Amino acid sequence: MIPTLYACVHAAEFPAQALLRLRTDLRLQPVVVLEGKPPQEIVCSLNRLAKRRGLVCGVTRHDAEETGGIHVLARSAEVESSAASVLLEYVSRFSPRIEVASSNLSYSCVLDIAGTERLFGPSKELAERLHSSLADSGFRTSIAVSQNYHAALMKAHASRGINLIPTGEEAGALADLPVSALDLSEDHLETFVLWGIATLGELAALPEVELVMRFGSDARIWHELSRGIATHVFRPFETALRLEETYEFEDPVEQMDSLLFIGTRMIECLSHRAANHMLSISSLSIHMRLEDRSAHQLTIRPALPTTDRKFLLKLLQLELAAHPPQSAVVALTISAEPGMSRKMQLGLFAPQTPEPSRLDVTIARLKALVGEDRVGSAVLDDSHRPDSFHIESFSIDGKPFALQATSPHIALRRIRPAMPVRVVIHGSKPAAFRMEESSFQIKEAYGPWRTSGCWWSTSQWDAEEWDVLAMNASGESRACLLLRDCLRNEWRLEAYYD
Amino acid sequence: MPSAAAVRFEIEHALEHRFPSALTPSPQSIQEVIQTGIQEVDDRLGGIPVGAISELIGPSSSGRTTLAMSIAAQRTMSEQVCAWVDVDDAFDPQSAASNGVDLSRLLWVRCKNRPAQSRARANRSRPGPWARLDQALRATDLLLQSGGFAVIILDLGDISPEHGRRIPLATWFRFRQATDQARSSLVVLNKESYAQSSAALVLECAKNRAVISGGTVLSGIAFETDQQRQRFAPKVVSMRKPPRSTWTASPQWAAEKQE
Numbered sequence: 238m239i240p241t242l243y244a245c246v247h248a249a250e251f252p253a254q255a256l257l258r259l260r261t262d263l264r265l266q267p268v269v270v271l272e273g274k275p276p277q278e279i280v281c282s283l284n285r286l287a288k289r290r291g292l293v294c295g296v297t298r299h300d301a302e303e304t305g306g307i308h309v310l311a312r313s314a315e316v317e318s319s320a321a322s323v324l325l326e327y328v329s330r331f332s333p334r335i336e337v338a339s340s341n342l343s344y345s346c347v348l349d350i351a352g353t354e355r356l357f358g359p360s361k362e363l364a365e366r367l368h369s370s371l372a373d374s375g376f377r378t379s380i381a382v383s384q385n386y387h388a389a390l391m392k393a394h395a396s397r398g399i400n401l402i403p404t405g406e407e408a409g410a411l412a413d414l415p416v417s418a419l420d421l422s423e424d425h426l427e428t429f430v431l432w433g434i435a436t437l438g439e440l441a442a443l444p445e446v447e448l449v450m451r452f453g454s455d456a457r458i459w460h461e462l463s464r465g466i467a468t469h470v471f472r473p474f475e476t477a478l479r480l481e482e483t484y485e486f487e488d489p490v491e492q493m494d495s496l497l498f499i500g501t502r503m504i505e506c507l508s509h510r511a512a513n514h515m516l517s518i519s520s521l522s523i524h525m526r527l528e529d530r531s532a533h534q535l536t537i538r539p540a541l542p543t544t545d546r547k548f549l550l551k552l553l554q555l556e557l558a559a560h561p562p563q564s565a566v567v568a569l570t571i572s573a574e575p576g577m578s579r580k581m582q583l584g585l586f587a588p589q590t591p592e593p594s595r596l597d598v599t600i601a602r603l604k605a606l607v608g609e610d611r612v613g614s615a616v617l618d619d620s621h622r623p624d625s626f627h628i629e630s631f632s633i634d635g636k637p638f639a640l641q642a643t644s645p646h647i648a649l650r651r652i653r654p655a656m657p658v659r660v661v662i663h664g665s666k667p668a669a670f671r672m673e674e675s676s677f678q679i680k681e682a683y684g685p686w687r688t689s690g691c692w693w694s695t696s697q698w699d700a701e702e703w704d705v706l707a708m709n710a711s712g713e714s715r716a717c718l719l720l721r722d723c724l725r726n727e728w729r730l731e732a733y734y735d
Numbered sequence: 736m737p738s739a740a741a742v743r744f745e746i747e748h749a750l751e752h753r754f755p756s757a758l759t760p761s762p763q764s765i766q767e768v769i770q771t772g773i774q775e776v777d778d779r780l781g782g783i784p785v786g787a788i789s790e791l792i793g794p795s796s797s798g799r800t801t802l803a804m805s806i807a808a809q810r811t812m813s814e815q816v817c818a819w820v821d822v823d824d825a826f827d828p829q830s831a832a833s834n835g836v837d838l839s840r841l842l843w844v845r846c847k848n849r850p851a852q853s854r855a856r857a858n859r860s861r862p863g864p865w866a867r868l869d870q871a872l873r874a875t876d877l878l879l880q881s882g883g884f885a886v887i888i889l890d891l892g893d894i895s896p897e898h899g900r901r902i903p904l905a906t907w908f909r910f911r912q913a914t915d916q917a918r919s920s921l922v923v924l925n926k927e928s929y930a931q932s933s934a935a936l937v938l939e940c941a942k943n944r945a946v947i948s949g950g951t952v953l954s955g956i957a958f959e960t961d962q963q964r965q966r967f968a969p970k971v972v973s974m975r976k977p978p979r980s981t982w983t984a985s986p987q988w989a990a991e992k993q994e
Contacts, residue, residue: 588814589918591883599881603844606877607870611845615828615838626828631842633816643808645773645984647956648800648830650823650892681945683953704953704986706945714942716796716956732827734956735800735892 242351244364244382245393246328246371251344252282252312255320258375263308267292269301272312281312282342294342320344320376325474327370331363334473338390347390349471350382364399383407386469387462391418391437407465412438419459425452437463478514480507480573489528489565493557496566501550507573508544517542519576521549523556526568533562540593540632542576548594555601559609590633600631621690622698623720623731624651647734649718655729660719667703667719672730677707677715685721699723704734766935769885769920772805772835775982776960780936783886783922786915787935787966788907790923795893797940798958799924800825801834801984803888806922808835815885818842818878822864822871823893833987842884846870864898872906875921879913885920892924899929907933928963937963943981955985 248254252270257263267287271278278298290304301307321344328335334349350363357363360382371378381392383402388411392400395414402410411418414437416429434440441463448456461467482503490496504521511518519542525533537552591599603612613628661669666682684703691697701721708714716734721727743758750757768782783789783806791799807817812835819826824845828838846867868891875889891899907930914921923930928937939961946955960980 589883589885590814590816591881595881596883599877600842602877603874606873607844607846611847613843614841615826615831615843617828617832617838624827624829628843634839643833643835645801645805645982646830646833647798647984647986648804648834649827649987650795650800650825651827653824681947681953683947683951713794714796715794716942716945716953732825733795735796735798 240351241349241384241386242360242382243384243386243389244331244348244350244360244367244380245338245389246324246346246348246367247379247381247390247393248324248344248371248376249342249379249394250282250284251320251339251342252317253284253310254376255317256310256313257284258320258323259316261375266308267304267306268308268310270310270312271298271301323374324371324376327374327376328367330370331357331367334471336472337474343394345390345393346474347386347471349473361399361401364401368399383410383465385465385467386471387467388465391462394418402465408438408441408463411463411465412436412441416440419462421459478510478516478575480510480518480575481570482506482572483568483570485568486566489567491565493561496557496569497550497554499569500553500571501546503569503571504549504553505546507571508546508549511573511575512544514575515578516575517544517578518549518573520574521553522572522574523553524570524572525562525566526570527562528565528567529563531563533560533566535560539597542578543594544578545594548598551598552601555598555605559601559605593633596631596633621688623688623700623702624653647716649732650735651732652730655720655731658719658728658730660721660728667705667728670705670707670719670728670730675709677709677717679705679707680714681706689723697724702731769806770809771802772809773802773980773982775980776802776938779960779980780938780962780965783920784935784966785920786918788911788914788921788923788930788933789936789938790925790928790930790934791938791940792925792927792963793940794926794942796942796956798942798956798960798982798984799892799940800830800890801958802938802940802960803890803922803924804831804834804836806886806920807831807841807888808837810885811835811837811840814840816840816842816883817886817888818844818884819888819890820844820846820871820874820878821890822846822867823890825890825893830987842878844871844874844878846874864894868894868898868902872902875910876913879910879917879919879921882917882919884917887919887921889921889923891929892926894926896927899925899927902929904931904933907931934964935966937965939963946983953986955983957981957983 253268256270257268267290268284269280269287269292270282272281273279280292280294280296280301283292287307292301292304301309324344328346328348332348332350332353336347338345338347350360353363357366364380364382368378368380379393379397381389381400381402383389383392384404385407388402388407391414392402392410395418416434416437417426418437440459445457445460448460458467484499508518521537523535527533535556537556539552600612610628614631615626616629618625618627656672658670658672660667667679669676669678682703682705685701687701689699700723703719705717705719707717717730718732720729720731722729747757767785769785770777770782791802793799810817817840819841821844824847826843832838848866871889875887878884878887910921911933928934941959943957943959945953946957947953
């Protein structure tokens with residue numbers, strides 16, 4: 238069995254502590270913290286000096302102010318949240334495994350300190366260092382160390398300073414604690430008061446079976462808790478990973494190099510942080526606040542999640558070159574979306590394909606060269622309209638291709654946009670056509686092939702296609718696809734057969 | 736009397752400082768080839784060389800594009816990746832699909848003339864197809880450097896020879912080196928050969944005749960291919976003019992009918 242050892246840190250009156258941590262001028266004065274909407278505000282937390290004045294939680298603002306010399310502060314969820322994150326940051330220096338067990342008015346966390354002896358010495362030494370570290374940061378805490386999770390938690394809640402519970406002596410250490418240390422309902426507490434049971438020691442002395450017969454299965458847990466033998470499944474607290482870096486420039490930046498200089502460092506930090514969590518970066522969002530109060534947003538999405546700094550920087554550089562900001566940049570924020578690292582089994586006999594990260598850079602460069610929408614893979618539309626397709630971004634998905642080898646079919650070389658031509662008709666067939674400066678005599682004409690569609694919309698088409706074998710004056714022969722737009726009664730040269 | 740081997744050894748030894756192994760034939764390397772997918776052409780050539788430049792030359796309607804699409808179809812069927820660098824934006828995806836090309840494995844780069852930013856710049860910019868040609872050559876360079884593309888088709892099919900001839904020979908030489916290192920096949924569609932000595936294979940394409948059915952329907956075009964240059968062919972001196980490969984391609988509607 239793996240030995241366990243827990244250290245519980247308990248910060249009582251946390252709303253007051255969170256506010257007084259940054260107000261050193263009020264530390265030696267009685268302070269109460271109020272919550273609720275005026276005029277029904279009540280004291281929810283107070284410091285030791287205020288307690289000495291006879292104040293308790295639940296009194297109204299009016300009563301607190303009548304006491305005299307009391308400083309009244311309003312409760313702030315933001316301050317408490319930031320104080321909690323600071324406390325967590327301090328305790329995380331002693332153990333990475335922390336479970337938060339805080340309530341509304343106090344903050345508690347339990348550290349799994351098993352195996353830290355070689356780093357921090359015996360548990361007493363660790364507890365003292367932990368206590369002193371938190372005191373330096375402005376928190377008054379109580380610490381309890383025990384082999385049992387619940388014993389450490391209850392002892393820290395109910396006592397002050399540092400308490401070490403030796404192994405096997407949990408029941409004795411908890412015996413003096415009041416029954417209210419257990420999470421009991423008012424009815425159960427009242428019953429125990431009627432029975433004359435005031436401490437956990439007295440509860441532990443009761444026979445378990447009879448207790449369960451009277452209170453149900455919960456009583457078994459109370460009995461175990463009071464004896465310090467209750468088990469617990471430790472659930473370590475994990476802070477949400479937020480990969481974001483922000484930098485505000487002292488002067489607006491117009492030069493791309495200066496922007497990339499900062500961007501390099503930010504990407505380096507982000508990839509390093511992602512790698513620390515065994516993660517990669519699946520996308521980068523770049524948000525630029527511009528001098529003219531507008532914003533410029535870019536997104537980089539590599540084919541596979543990566544932590545390669547140079548590769549990400551190259552993509553950033555290409556994206557900035559393709560979409561530069563319209564004015565000087567005032568602030569730069571780069572946020573990364575974490576993804577799982579790439580896992581790929583390469584085979585000796587696998588077909589040769591481009592390396593994904595290099596392909597990303599190549600496609601980004603090609604887009605910068607010829608245009609964003611002019612690089613990719615063509616996808617045919619579900620339509621009979623001639624030359625109907627759209628472009629999608631190119632990626633290698635590794636799906637097997639279903640089609641089998643076919644005999645060759647004459648390919649078309651499209652003319653985009655189609656060239657208007659003047660056609661001479663002879664006997665209902667085209668006999669010659671003229672385009673720009675050259676004229677062609679049609680030797681053979683095959684057709685017409687009639688196509689039409691979308692009659693219900695503005696994108697309606699109705700055309701006659703003619704396959705013609707034509708020859709110009711210099712003897713050059715071509716197989717052409719002529720199209721007559723029946724809606725506009727226009728002739729166009731659509732394509733060549735090649 | 737000394738044997739022939741001894742005489743050869745003596746001559747080679749004497750000429751060793753000027754011509755090493757003067758009388759020993761140089762070993763012939765076996766060139767890796769890929770099939771074009773057209774039986775008649777494969778029977779004649781064996782295939783398109785890997786890691787080299789191949790030029791398909793000929794006028795319009797000579798079957799160059801059909802042959803190039805057939806090559807791309809063969810590679811994409813074997814789950815490899817191809818690229819089509821299109822100078823004139825003439826590539827027809829429907830034709831490619833009917834020829835069996837897996838369009839998801841074909842990277843299509845469509846070159847275009849960029850609009851001039853200002854009048855002064857417009858005056859400075861080169862007229863004609865130079866901008867598109869420059870984009871195509873740069874794109875091909877990038878694709879070759881990227882590696883992993885089994886076939887890269889550089890479509891200069893509609894570029895006039897007076898423009899094509901002005902592509903520097905250094906560019907073709909660089910492409911030749913890059914294809915060799917990347918183990919890619921660079922297939923160039925031209926009106927005439929521009930790569931010259933950098934091309935390992937030059938195939939001249941021509942239209943033979945139209946195939947008509949019923950007098951009203953163009954049911955196919957017969958094409959001819961003639962081998963103009965093949966660097967890796969076995970060095971056998973033929974006393975006869977080599978025969979041309981003749982093959983026929985059917986129109987797209989025939990493919991739809993088969994499906």
